[in-house]
Amino acid sequence: SAVISQKPSRDICQRGTSLTIQCQVDSQVTMMFWYRQQPGQSLTLIATANQGSEATYESGFVIDKFPISRPNLTFSTLTVSNMSPEDSSIYLCSATPPGSNTEAFFGQGTRLTVV
Amino acid sequence: QKEVEQDPGPLSVPEGAIVSLNCTYSNSAFQYFMWYRQYSRKGPELLMYTYSSGNKEDGRFTAQVDKSSKYISLFIRDSQPSDSATYLCAMISGSARQLTFGSGTQLTVLP
Numbered sequence: 001s002a003v004i005s006q007k008p009s010r011d012i013c014q015r016g017t018s019l020t021i022q023c024q025v026d027s028q029v030t031m032m033f034w035y036r037q038q039p040g041q042s043l044t045l046i047a048t049a050n051q052g053s054e055a056t057y058e059s060g061f062v063i064d065k066f067p068i069s070r071p072n073l074t075f076s077t078l079t080v081s082n083m084s085p086e087d088s089s090i091y092l093c094s095a096t097p098p099g100s101n102t103e104a105f106f107g108q109g110t111r112l113t114v115v
Numbered sequence: 116q117k118e119v120e121q122d123p124g125p126l127s128v129p130e131g132a133i134v135s136l137n138c139t140y141s142n143s144a145f146q147y148f149m150w151y152r153q154y155s156r157k158g159p160e161l162l163m164y165t166y167s168s169g170n171k172e173d174g175r176f177t178a179q180v181d182k183s184s185k186y187i188s189l190f191i192r193d194s195q196p197s198d199s200a201t202y203l204c205a206m207i208s209g210s211a212r213q214l215t216f217g218s219g220t221q222l223t224v225l226p
Contacts, residue, residue, distance in 0.1 A: 001161075004158075006158075031212060031213075033213060040123070041218060041219075042121075042203060042216045042217060042218040042219050043159070043203070043216045045213055048212065048213065092158055092159075102147045102149060102164055102207060102214075103161060103164065104149075104161065104205075104214055105160075105161065106151075106158035106159045106160070107158050108156075108157055108158045109156075109157070109158045111156070
């Protein structure tokens with residue numbers, strides 16, 4: 001199984017600022033995803049991070065608010081821009097190994113609080 | 116109506132009990148069914164996955180899929196306090212690229 005390292009693990013940020021979350025996988029993976037998990041809620045997919053091209057965003061999420069980069073097969077970043085308290089959540093990076101779209105692995109998450 | 120419905124709980128059982136966790140779904144295209152376990156302040160970890168209908172057993176855990184009823188279950192035998200976590204069901208069709216998750220069931224096993 002792939003090991004996914006995510007940082008920072010938590011942060012408290014001022015409204016109006018931006019935070020970039022990094023996701024590093026210890027092996028090459030096919031797909032990388034970014035999820036948001038509100039307290040007590042399930043996972044909501046923000047976008048699929050595509051290597052070398054623009055991310056694919058889900059309904060309700062836009063590139064200006066959540067710019068994503070994926071410069072290679074093992075690394076991706078998610079930026080939460082112009083933050084408001086409503087952005088307080090856990091942000092999770094996920095990846096699937098080559099040949100599988102079912103065995104998704106997750107990072108430990110970034111717990112973001114916007115004040 | 117959500118594509119995947121899961122009772123959020125919380126569910127509290129004594130140590131040694133048999134636990135049954137369930138999800139229902141509406142999309143008949145789903146073919147792969149997963150269960151994830153998420154400890155507090157951790158990311159989800161894949162526990163089991165099954166393809167199509169049937170049972171799959173792994174130690175104390177049994178996953179069951181009934182596609183005719185669009186119903187999946189996870190059974191935990193001889194539950195332990197270390198099983199206390201949130202359990203999320205997830206599923207995907209053969210052509211899709213991303214998983215659809217249930218809302219998760221919070222389980223507490225009391226010593």
